[in-house]
Amino acid sequence: MDKTNLVKEAEKHLKFLCEEIGERRVGGEGNRRSTEYLKTIFIESGWNTEETLLQVMDWKTNGATLTYEDRSFEVFSSHYSLGCNVKGELMAVDSIESLEHSDIENKIVLLYGKIASEQIAPKNFPFWNPEEHQYLVSLLEKGKPQAIITATERNSSLAGGVYPFPLFEDGDFDIPSVFMKDTEGEKLLTYDGKRVSLMSEAVRIPETAYNVICRKGSNAGKRIVVTAHIDTKIGTPGAIDNATGVTVLLLLADMLKNYQGNRQVELVAFNGEDYYGATGQRKYIQQNEGRFGDILLNINIDGAGYKDGLSCFSVFGLPKDIEAATEWVIETSDGIVEGLPWYQGDHSLFIQQNCPAIAVSSDWFIRNMGNQEITHTSKDNLSVVNYERVAECAEGIVNLINRL
Ligand SMILES: [Zn+2]
Known part of the structure; x- marks a missing residue:
């Protein structure tokens, strides 16, 4: 030719x-x-x-919503995450150290700042899986929160050009999660400790x-x-x-x-x-x-x-x-x-x-x-x-x- x-x-x-x-x-x-x-x-x-x-x-989603009383925040279902419809106390966490010392059981955890700076390797990903990532996942799983919100900034080297990017993109990680922009996360921080409602209409389909x-x-x-x-x-x-x-x-x-x-x-x-x-x-x-x-x-x-x-x-x-x-x-x-x-x-x-x-x-x-x-x-x-x-x-x- x-x-x-x-x-x-x-x-x-x-x-x-x-x-x-x-x-x-x-x-x-x-x-x-x-x-x-x-x-x-x-x-x-x-x-x-x-x-x-x-x-x-x-995996599919019909969208996600996060509200405190009549205030709502823009969130997206994390790809491959389970869906949820939960109410709970918002707990903001920005580092591994503070996650280690927090009781997150039944809370809705907001990960922002340093702890949310790079996409977390999928639990069972065979080719790349840093120990810090596995440790973060294990702390979250042991802590048993109802759901996770992640606020992420631009990070093109690890997540391509996507902003905000889903911190978790893992069909093997079973804590429901959503993601939002870092700027939206800053607004949400004002409501740390308050009871928020989170719904994510996501489903996994074999x-x-x-x-x-x-x-x-x-x-x-x-x-x-x-x-x-x-x-x-x-x-x-x-x-x-x-x-x-x-x-x-x-x-x-x-x-x-x-x-x-x-x-x-x-x-x-x-x-x-x-x-x-x-x-x-x-x-x-x-x-x-x-x-x-x-x-x-x-x-x-x-x-x-x-x-x-x-x-x-x-x-x-x-x-x-x-x-x-x-x-x-x-x-x-x-x-x-x-x-x-x-x-x-x-x-x-x-x-x-x-x-x-x-x-x-x-x-x-x-x-x-x-x-x-x-x-x-x-x-x-x-x-x-x-x-x-x-x-x-x-x-x-x-x-x-x-x-x-
Ligand atoms: Zn490629």
């Missing part, structure tokens, strides 16, 4: 994923339509295709989702595993995060449909990178236990195709020959530069298994991760995508695979 057609194909896939479907939260209908779309194209392009069923939790995996090439050789997550956070069409990555997989399926190299190429659409359960990633690790040694290289695409700047390939633990091939690809592609190291993506799971890895992303995004307001918001739509960058990523990866 020539470049013009490749760019057109990229645009077609991206319009389907971001505009016809939009949000692709794990467990949602849009997510299943997206994996179905991939499966169909993989099969049509002659790949040996399988889908892996995942038991996941979908649902299904799928990983889609397809393979081509010789079974005898080592595998090249190309990955991209297909899920989005709630409330975003996820263009850069990560419809562009999925689109690169779709372009590769077509560009490599006659691949007959001595490697096995495996394309994986993961379901769960932006989901508390990381269900698809865990499933893949389980399925590949004892077989990560067969992986020659992981190429993970996440955050690619941003409108400003070039694409970047960040390398992790490459052996000499793969490093040389990657350098050649970078040198011969106008649109690709070597990227800084970053770890907030699915390549990390391969790195943790000692596999060499390359993360494909946008140079601008990696450099501005901590001060952009696009990720995980409605601003992550097709207006921030450059289709040519997406096509160039696919070309770069095909060139690399053919050279290995």
